[in-house]
Every structure is written in C-alpha cells, then in structure tokens.
Amino acid sequence: MPSLAKRLESVPASPIRKLVPYAQAAKKSGTKVYHLNIGDPDIKTPEEMIGVLKSWDKNPISYELSQGSTKFLEALTWYYHSLGFTFIETKNIQVTNGGSEAISMALFATCEPGDEVIVFEPFYANYNSYAALNGVKIHAITTTIESGFHLPSKKTIEKAINDKTKAILFCNPNNPTGTVYTKEEIEMLVDIATEHGLFLLSDEVYREYTYDGKTQVSLLSYMPKVPDQAIVLDSMSKRYSLCGARLGALVSLNPNLLAGVLRIAQGRLSSGFIDQAMASELVHVENQYIVNVQKEYELRRDALFRGLQSIPGVTVRKPEGAFYVIVGLPVGDSEAFCQWLLTDFRDQNETIMIAPAGGFYATVGKGKNEVRIAYVLNTKDLKRSIDLLRIALSLYNKTK
Ligand SMILES: Cc1ncc(COP(=O)(O)O)c(C=O)c1O
Structure with a gap:
C-alpha cells in the first residue's frame, strides 16, 4: 500500500467547519441550531x-x-x-x-x-x-x-x-x-x-x-x-x-x-x-442594494455588540467592519465550550454554533478563551442567539 504524502498532514482542518458533524447530529435530533460560525450571509442575492x-x-x-x-x-x-x-x-x-x-x-x-x-x-x-x-x-x-x-x-x-x-x-x-x-x-x-x-x-x-x-x-x-x-x-x-x-x-x-x-x-x-x-x-445592481446590505449589517453589529457587552465576563471591542467579531469568553477552552454547545446544551430545544478562535491564530495557545461570531442572521435571531449564549455560559461555568 503506497503511503500518502506527508504534506497532506500540513493542511489543517477548518476551525469554522470542524464542529459541523456535531451540529448535524444536533439538527438530526430535532434541535434548532443558530449558525454564527460561518460567513454565509442570509441576505438575498440581487x-x-x-x-x-x-x-x-x-x-x-x-x-x-x-x-x-x-x-x-x-x-x-x-x-x-x-x-x-x-x-x-x-x-x-x-x-x-x-x-x-x-x-x-x-x-x-x-x-x-x-x-x-x-x-x-x-x-x-x-x-x-x-x-x-x-x-x-x-x-x-x-x-x-x-x-x-x-x-x-x-x-x-x-x-x-x-x-x-x-x-x-x-x-x-x-x-x-x-x-x-x-x-x-x-x-x-x-x-x-x-x-x-x-x-x-x-x-x-x-x-x-x-x-x-x-x-x-x-x-x-x-x-x-x-x-x-x-x-x-x-x-x-x-x-x-x-x-x-x-x-x-x-x-x-x-x-x-x-x-x-x-x-x-x-x-x-x-x-x-x-x-x-x-x-x-x-x-x-443599484448602489442602493449595497447601501441597504451595509445598513443591515450595521444594525446587526449594534444589536450583537450591545447584547455581548451585557453578558458577565465577556470581552468585546466594537467591530468597525466586515461581519465578524472576536469575543473573549469566561471559559478555559473555547473549543470544548463550542462543542458542548452542540452536544449538551439546549434551551427550548435550541442552541448556537460559534467558531473557537484558536484556529485563527498561528501561535499555539493563543485564542484559547476566544470565539469568532459571524453576524449573518437577522436581528431577531441574533438576539435569541445572544440569549442562548448568556444562558449557556452561566450553565457551563456551573457544570465545569
Ligand atoms: C477574509 C476572506 N478572504 C477570502 C474569503 C474567500 O471567499 P470566497 O472564496 O468565497 O470568495 C473569505 C470567505 O469567507 C474571507 O472571509
């Protein structure tokens, strides 16, 4: 049996996608998962x-x-x-x-x-x-x-x-x-x-x-x-x-x-x-299309930022652009937390999927208590997602 090229191992799994099997299992069991893990916008194509x-x-x-x-x-x-x-x-x-x-x-x-x-x-x-x-x-x-x-x-x-x-x-x-x-x-x-x-x-x-x-x-x-x-x-x-x-x-x-x-x-x-x-x-495509999308993201950014600021122990800076934010969480290992959200945590049979930030750093050990949130959901779903994060954090820190 020929061996595979060593260099294949140098290609890392995407930190954004590697929790996908857990999300799929959650969805299969009937849980609603709010996706804040990936920058796939819900905005309509022109x-x-x-x-x-x-x-x-x-x-x-x-x-x-x-x-x-x-x-x-x-x-x-x-x-x-x-x-x-x-x-x-x-x-x-x-x-x-x-x-x-x-x-x-x-x-x-x-x-x-x-x-x-x-x-x-x-x-x-x-x-x-x-x-x-x-x-x-x-x-x-x-x-x-x-x-x-x-x-x-x-x-x-x-x-x-x-x-x-x-x-x-x-x-x-x-x-x-x-x-x-x-x-x-x-x-x-x-x-x-x-x-x-x-x-x-x-x-x-x-x-x-x-x-x-x-x-x-x-x-x-x-x-x-x-x-x-x-x-x-x-x-x-x-x-x-x-x-x-x-x-x-x-x-x-x-x-x-x-x-x-x-x-x-x-x-x-x-x-x-x-x-x-x-x-x-x-x-x-009218320039107004871009202006409207930009306004929509700004509203979402504001809702997300306000919500995150109100959660005890969370560190966040107001994002100036794009539709992502790196958030410091009061957890020791954000990857374990992100996985737990999908495998163990439910509130009214709903949960969230967010991306652990470690994979966004090259320096080993950095980003261990951070996650990346993509605000690609409408404001109502975003507010519910922030509530879910709040509830999850208070539970997680009691159980761990
Ligand atoms: C910073 C950045 N660069 C490049 C890409 C690649 O985008 P695409 O290949 O869809 O054009 C993405 C996708 O999320 C991105 O966030």
Whole structure:
C-alpha cells in the first residue's frame, strides 16, 4: 500500500467547519441550531443576477476564457472605475474561483516553497490552507483585543522581516476581527513593502462593509505607487451574496505576475460560465442594494455588540467592519465550550454554533478563551442567539 504524502498532514482542518458533524447530529435530533460560525450571509442575492438564471437559454454549458468571460471582466472594470480606480483595465484582472483561489494564486506567484509571508493574527483561518498548499510559511504577528486588533508599530513589523520574507498578507476590513485599518496603517504597509522589497497582498473581500461612517482605504489607492508589488484579492461572495457562485478576482498592475497567474488559470480551464453570466449583472445592481446590505449589517453589529457587552465576563471591542467579531469568553477552552454547545446544551430545544478562535491564530495557545461570531442572521435571531449564549455560559461555568 503506497503511503500518502506527508504534506497532506500540513493542511489543517477548518476551525469554522470542524464542529459541523456535531451540529448535524444536533439538527438530526430535532434541535434548532443558530449558525454564527460561518460567513454565509442570509441576505438575498440581487434579483438582477437571479434573473439570469430564470431566463437561462444557453445550451450547452461551455467553458469560458481562462482569464474570465469578456462580459464579467468588463463588469469588474466598470466596478473598479466606479470606486475611482480608473487606471484598472480588463488586462489587470484575473477572474478566480472565489477570493480563495485569488489568495492561493497570489501565494504561488510570489513565494518559493519555504518562503515566509507576514500575516497579522488572528487571521482568516483558511490562509493556513493556502499557505500549506503552496509550501509557504506564515510568520504571524499578534494583534490584540485591547488595541482593537489594529496593526503594531512599523518597528515591530520590520522585526519580523528576514531574508525568507516575500510578502505581507492582510485583510481589510478584517475577518475575523472586524477591524478596518486606517489610512496611516495602509501607508505604513506600503512604506515597509517599498523599503524592504516585499509584495503586498490585500484581501478586500469585505470592502463595502464598514460602519460608523468609516470607509475602507483600499490598496488600490496605492497600486500605481507600487505597481509591481501590490496585489488586491477580491470576491463576489459577500458583496452580492454570491458565495455559491465561486467567483473572485486578482487585481494587479504587474504584467509578469498576470501572465503567470493566467497560466495557472489555463491549467484549471475556466471559472463557471453560468456564474460569470450571473455576476456580470453587477453593472445593473443599484448602489442602493449595497447601501441597504451595509445598513443591515450595521444594525446587526449594534444589536450583537450591545447584547455581548451585557453578558458577565465577556470581552468585546466594537467591530468597525466586515461581519465578524472576536469575543473573549469566561471559559478555559473555547473549543470544548463550542462543542458542548452542540452536544449538551439546549434551551427550548435550541442552541448556537460559534467558531473557537484558536484556529485563527498561528501561535499555539493563543485564542484559547476566544470565539469568532459571524453576524449573518437577522436581528431577531441574533438576539435569541445572544440569549442562548448568556444562558449557556452561566450553565457551563456551573457544570465545569
Ligand atoms: C477574509 C476572506 N478572504 C477570502 C474569503 C474567500 O471567499 P470566497 O472564496 O468565497 O470568495 C473569505 C470567505 O469567507 C474571507 O472571509
């Protein structure tokens, strides 16, 4: 019997999905589970996009061009122009199978096996998977709840740079912390990249979701300044509630990088024909759609934040964007607690599913008393979920 590759073990299970079997068992036994564990929004996809499916008449369902369908590339170009980034042309965009593939392609394109990428922890846990698949080492710099998970000083970041460092990968607005980096923070990263000759990989899949009147500072604003080093990673999943369409984009002004990722894209042939036809309708989606979704998330954020603040022993900072928050809980081991919620705890035959935060850190032992909550439910369900958490915590600390 041949042995499996050792490297297979280097790919971690998703901390967001690994409790799924317990949730399934709970549901099978008739328990209602409120899902706060995964960023799969309940917001409706725009009708303009659904309309494409309803009136579909193309047969057969063929491949598309490897770079992306002409219509979708033009729609994306239109979108970036609408944000003021008029220097973006279709040739600067590679359509990807979700933002996930954009991240993986960017790592493959910028790093040799064994190279290091600086990431600020806690970070989107799947970065671990993309790093493992590409043989890249994540060099984590810890950010803390006390500083609202904002970036450390330039000096601290520079200390982490060594001769293996090739890039800084950051997420803004941030999953899992909800932090929106300031203009000064983005400019600091651009300065560091310039001074140390590093790539900047900016994951902006939550670009539109910022609250309290804040706006996101995109790396696109600095792309002409560092044209060969700046790479923006984008997604349709959250902006248009299109998670299942599996569409994203890699944006760059570096022609060699684009030529290389196109060769990767040719190897996997194309992104979905139907998906791209549907997403191309983004040009017809009223801006009000995004404004309404953003407002809805802000209401949810407020309800969640108020509720969490009222639970004894809970530590939380008001998230500034995206739809996640890292929450400190009065428990010793948040993974055991999250599992217990699904296996043992019930209130009126209901429970919640939340993600233990340990998997969002690279440093072993960090995040042990933290969880990540995704506020992807309507306000009523969110309020009920907070009540469930309150009841569960008081019971758990009595039973343990
Ligand atoms: C920070 C971040 N980046 C990238 C992705 C990947 O999204 P997708 O592959 O659905 O575009 C996600 C999904 O949740 C995310 O949260």
